[in-house]
Amino acid sequence: GDSVTQMEGPVTLSEEAFLTINCTYTATGYPSLFWYVQYPGEGLQLLLKATKADDKGSNKGFEATYRKETTSFHLEKGSVQVSDSAVYFCALSDRAYGQNFVFGPGTRLSVLP
Amino acid sequence: NAGVTQTPKFRVLKTGQSMTLLCAQDMNHEYMYWYRQDPGMGLRLIHYSVGEGTTAKGEVPDGYNVSRLKKQNFLLGLESAAPSQTSVYFCASSYDSVRGWTEAFFGQGTRLTVV
Numbered sequence: 001g002d003s004v005t006q007m008e009g010p011v012t013l014s015e016e017a018f019l020t021i022n023c024t025y026t027a028t029g030y031p032s033l034f035w036y037v038q039y040p041g042e043g044l045q046l047l048l049k050a051t052k053a054d055d056k057g058s059n060k061g062f063e064a065t066y067r068k069e070t071t072s073f074h075l076e077k078g079s080v081q082v083s084d085s086a087v088y089f090c091a092l093s094d095r096a097y098g099q100n101f102v103f104g105p106g107t108r109l110s111v112l113p
Numbered sequence: 114n115a116g117v118t119q120t121p122k123f124r125v126l127k128t129g130q131s132m133t134l135l136c137a138q139d140m141n142h143e144y145m146y147w148y149r150q151d152p153g154m155g156l157r158l159i160h161y162s163v164g165e166g167t168t169a170k171g172e173v174p175d176g177y178n179v180s181r182l183k184k185q186n187f188l189l190g191l192e193s194a195a196p197s198q199t200s201v202y203f204c205a206s207s208y209d210s211v212r213g214w215t216e217a218f219f220g221q222g223t224r225l226t227v228v
Contacts, residue, residue, distance in 0.1 A: 043219035
């Protein structure tokens, strides 16, 4: 079945550091790819998405590019802030897999002032 | 905009007790999902529904039952709670991806402890 693998955390960075969280996937069909963010005590919120190869999703300074050839969707941000501290989930939705969302294990990011 | 609302937010059960978690969405979404979140395991799909009156098993359905009698509601039941069901439960909904893609909208979660 479909699956998502992402780098294990926790990741601890200083404010203004560069962030990369790696994500790779396997899918039966042609999935849409997502990054969700979960702040403490809250549900998951969509951070960004990409629906076809070479699409770049972006939001709040975060970016990720859909790379079909490497089956990857790495999350990047050039300068993190303390307020970015959260858990980040890579996910896919594959209509060939019943439109269910498959999530990676999550990566906890802590940004220190 | 309420979005996806889960009740209750917290609950402590004794082993063997039963309970129902309620999920309500006001976005007229066709699809609804129940996930459980455990440390280091991400979100795992318990059951899902592709429309009113339909349900299907996900990755970890054992010990749970669901019902979707109304389009806006999706109920998750635990008939006889076990400590292994201690987890945070999330409900989500999405519209049909006929236009090529969709996204999941999540509730705030229910933290369940079984002692």
